[in-house]
Structure formats: structure tokens, C-alpha cells
Amino acid sequence: MAIEYFRHAHHHTDRSDMDPNDPYHSDDDGTSSDTSEDVIEVPQDEIPDYFQERDGRLFHSHGSSPYPLPVDAEEHQRQNGLNTLLRRLIGDLFVGPVRELLAFAPGEQRRVVDLGTGTGQWVLDMAREFPHVRFHGVDIVPIATRYPPHNVRFEMHNIMEPFWYANGSVDFVHARSISMAIRDYRALLQEVGRILRRGGLFVSIEWGRFPAMEDGSDVAIRAPRAYAFFSAIRETLRVRRGIEPIASSIPRFLEETRQFTDIQTQRFQAPIGEWPTDPARKEMGREFREMMILYANSMKAVLQEGPFTLLADALVEGYIRDISSVPGIVSTCFTVHARRV
Template sequence: MEYRTIQGRTYHSEKHNSKYFTPNDEQQLQSVDITHHYLTVLCEDKLFLAPIPDDVQKVLDIGTGSGIWAIDFADQYPNAEVIGTDLSPTQPLWVPPNVKFELDDCTQPWTWAEDSFDFVHMRYLFGAVTDWDELLRQAYRVTTPGGWVQSCEAEVEILSDDGTVLPDSAYNQFWNMLYREATAKVGVPFQVLSDDLQRRAFEEAGFEDITIRDYKFPVGGWPQDRRLAEVGQYVQLTMLNDVEGYTLFLWSQVMGENAPGYQEYLAVMRRELRNRKIHGYMRTRYVYGRKPKAA
């Protein structure tokens, strides 16, 4: 509970991962919940893509954040025991009886015994994990033989296929620049998709039946496809709700804590987020694999 404070925003305790870049306050947790919704819509109202059995018994949700995925999963699978972990106790107290939350740092050695969980779920850990191979080795160890592990990650660079994200836009000079340069400054990789960290880590850990599903999700409601337009509107909402929370720590690390121009870039970024003539999108990748039954 000894949170750090940076310009009025609270972040995880120094005792945990002090370099993690997003706040843990209510404003950021609202964006976490909106993110959960747009990813569910993107996946056609599915909470996960791995082919887990209907009688799944024990489930682990790494980096649970607000706990919304674990709560929704527990509601859908009332016979399963669901454990959600995070660096801060920011989850609600009023939850289904089959879900509980624990404080844990997934970058440290995992404390669960081998073959403990039928399904391990991880989502949006970019900027938090230095060693993806070790992360998936730990997930492999605690998964039951025949059980599944799923990882969902985003490439946070905003792109366009029609040239509407211009080189001098805030998308490029502010958002993309911060995330491109953050890896060297913070020491944690942000280009999870570009560096193919998920797939390689699944293969190195020994998973089989590895499946990769790539998606583009729009920033804003500009697509003609109704479902993608809905996804884009929620992506826009989560960023407008807390574009500061996604960039404040990175700005202080990359540009310097008192470097001028931050508020000006935020204002331009918000204008671009509302501009339907800019057809920006980001990429997300789902990777899931099964631990061999003979393991």
C-alpha cells in the first residue's frame, strides 16, 4: 500500500516493480476495464481463444489489474477456482465466491507448485516483463499436463495503412516515440510483437499446439465495419480517459521529469484521437499453447 506518487498519480510500490509505467489509481483502472471490453468485442464476445475444456478446475490470471477478466471468467465457470494476481491490491472486494486475488510479482519466481493450474491467462504485460522466456517457463511449470497457457499482447505503436498518421503527428512524435525509446531507458521491452517475444518464449518453454492469432484494432470509430467501429470507439475512450496515465512515467524517463512540452503534446494527442480523418490502428497478438500430456 506504500504507493509511489508522480505528479498526483499513484504507482506500484517500490517493493514491487518500480519501473512499471502505468498508474494503479482509479482513472487508470477505468481504462483497464474499457480495454477488457474492447478486446472481448474484438474476439467476438469471447473471454479467451484457447480451447480449454468446459470442466476446467483451476485458473490463474497473471496481471489481473482491476480483476475484471477473472471476475467475468468466474461468472461463466462457477465450478472453477480462479486466482488473479497483481502488484497492487486494486481489485474489488465484492466478487464471485470462486475467485480470489493475491499480491504477486510475475517477474519473480512463482510460488505455486508444479501442475497446479489447468489454464494460465496473461494479458497486456508489455512494459512489465524483462525476460519473456522465464515468464513462460514459470507458466509451463505450474500448468497441468494437457493444460493451456494464453498470452495477449499489444504493439503500442499507432500505424496507418493509408498514410493518414503523418510523420509530424502527435501519434508519431509523442506516442510512438515514447514507446520506441522507452525500452532503452526503462530496460523493459515494449515491442513484444515486433521482436516476436511471445511465440519464441512458448516454443522455448516446450509448449505444443502453439497457435497465433493476430488482430488490428482501430483507434477511433472510423472503420466501416460496425464491429470494428465499436472496438475503435472503446479504444478511443480508453485513451481519452487516461492518455496521461499511459505516457506520464515514460515522458519523465525518456524526456526528463521537467522537460517542457508534455501538456502541449497531450492536447494535440487528444485532438488527433477525435479526428476521424486519421485512420490509426494498433496490433494485438494472442498466442496460446498446450503443455504436453506426457510432461
């Protein structure tokens, strides 16, 4: 049985003469040709080659990608849980004028690319809401569903490398929680600008790398173990993988490209723990704490590879104690949306 997952063929493609209405030299219906030299189907027996096991957890096997988190069932649970919680936090599947942009127009095929698609849940939710839109979910490993709906295709690609989409062929690029998979975000934005059509939309959603206190007090004093955990994570990612925290810098990066306009930002704070008095926020805080416990356990593997190896267990346990006992801890979500000039 065929597995509907695709990857880029390993050869140079000159994108300058590609049809901007079709990112794959595709057939008239917008689907890839069976004889395309650019995107090929992944045989079922090759799927295990994209993974490696370490200390009982499953990771990607792509040596050049800095992405540190596991890609196993426990991580899938966290990603899908965060997808649901984020939708509640921001009030929708996205920020910005997405419905206006993706509105049905006779004779036009709208296209959306989701970078770092993970389990593909966002793409699947969007595909149900916009059945006339063609969605491409991109990730370094094949962990999304292998049998997507008719308007979805999942593809394997390292987002640190140039995309194979044609110039000006995409209406909307969605990038959520990809900052640990990319070392040069500015270079990524240049590629995003290349594939977006004029007036196309870019949306970034990133979580901050440090917790905060809802009342603005010093988290290092109020929740010192949580602060120590994220300090160690930040230093390990910087030293071992060349990853810097960039969530709050993305608007400036967009400005520097000179390819984007109407850059708009928002910040949302998600409670961690059951301390809120409002019932809806209390429930969100409880569920978000569960997601952060999964995150901490996944990040233990990162801490064990750097200067905090001997402290990894204590740092994780201390963080979990703080988010289980200290009221007022929040996580900040930074959103940005901008139009292609």
C-alpha cells in the first residue's frame, strides 16, 4: 500500500522559470505529476531511516537539523494538546486576515505551506475549514498522518534549506514553534518572501523561552527552579546547537527583509497551573501544566548533552515542582503576521 508522504528529490532545481501558479511543475488539477523530478513519494520501507532511538526516546536522524526534541508518541501528545490549547488561547486557528486571504475565488487555487507541521493537526483542522485550499505540511520527519484528505499533502524537508516551491506560488506561509529547528531565521524569511505571492501572508507563532509572572514580578525570585530550568535550556541550546531565542525579534527580522509590510504583533499569556480563579482559565492552566511537564521530560535529553548533564534530573524535577505549586506563572505566546510587499 502506498504511503502518501513525499520528499524532494536530491538534485538542483532552477526555480526561476517555474510556473508561479504551480509549485511542482504539476498537472492542471494542481497535484504533482507522477513523473515529477522534484517531489517523489517515500517508500514504506524507507520510513524507519528517518528516525533514531536514544535513551528510550525517538528522534529525527537528520544530522544537519538542530531540532532537539523527540518525535515519538509522547511528543505527539504534547503537540496535539498544544494545538488545542493554543486555539483556545488566541481564539482561532490563526491570527491575521486569513479568512479574507483564503476566501474561495472561481478559477484560483489558493495554497498554504505549514512549516514544521509536526503531527499535522493544524493542517488537518485548516483543511476541513477551507476545503477549496491546497495545504502543504512540511517537516523533517514523516510523523503526520500518511493518508491525508484530498487537499493536503505532507512533505519532508529541512526548513534550513531552500524550498522547492516556485517564486510567488504560495498565498499563506504558517510557521508555528519552529525556532528550535532553524539557526538563521533571517535566511528563512528571505525564502518565505520568495515563495509568497504579492499580498501573501506570513504568520509566526512562537512561545517565549522563559516563564513569567502574571503580575509582572520577578520570576527568578518567585519561581527560581522554573527560571533555572529555562536558563539551562537556553544555554545548552546556544552552546550545543547554535539556537538563540528569537520569538520577540521576529517583527524586526521581517522589517529588515524589506519584503513585508503591515507587520502586526500580539502577545498572549497562558496560565501554567490551576491557580486562576476563572473556571475556563483554571482548566486551561491545568491542561497547559500537563503539556509543560511533557515538555520538561522531553527536554531532559537536551540537558543531558550539554554543560548541565549532571543536573538534568534535578532541573526537570525542580521545574515541575514550581509549576505545580507557585501561583501566577504564565507562558508568553508571541504572534506576528505580515503581508508580502
